[in-house]
Amino acid sequence: MATIMSSFSLRSIKNALSQSLESLPNWNSLKPLEKGTIIDKSFKNIMKDLMKQFGMKPGVDYVDNLNDNEQCADFVALSRKADDLLIGLLEGKIVPISSHSRISKLGNTYTVKAHFRDLRKAS
Numbered sequence: 715m716a717t718i719m720s721s722f723s724l725r726s727i728k729n730a731l732s733q734s735l736e737s738l739p740n741w742n743s744l745k746p747l748e749k750g751t752i753i754d755k756s757f758k759n760i761m762k763d764l765m766k767q768f769g770m771k772p773g774v775d776y777v778d779n780l781n782d783n784e785q786c787a788d789f790v791a792l793s794r795k796a797d798d799l800l801i802g803l804l805e806g807k808i809v810p811i812s813s814h815s816r817i818s819k820l821g822n823t824y825t826v827k828a829h830f831r832d833l834r835k836a837s
Contacts, residue, residue: 731756799830807834 735741735752744752765771802808813828 731760802832802834803830808832 731753735749735756741749799808803810809831811826811829811831813826815823815825817823
């Protein structure tokens, strides 16, 4: 995918999807959550169709410029907040905390939900 990316702009794909969605008759009357759901489903369907068309399978890295022991991951951020989260995770400045159980000093057991700890805010 890295070699394909250099031959066209992702901005053109984003603009095409945006124009298509905005041409829907009731797009402007939808709530942000509804718009997000439609964007999510549309993007996933497009990716699914493209992967099927090119014989690609989910979870397989199709990058030819990495050593055998290197891992690759492709990320798509649809908002500044998502982009900031991904950059923070990749830089190690945001740490994911998985859900777990704890016992209080009084002996009560409670569950801590999965969350992110932003180390940039702690300093």
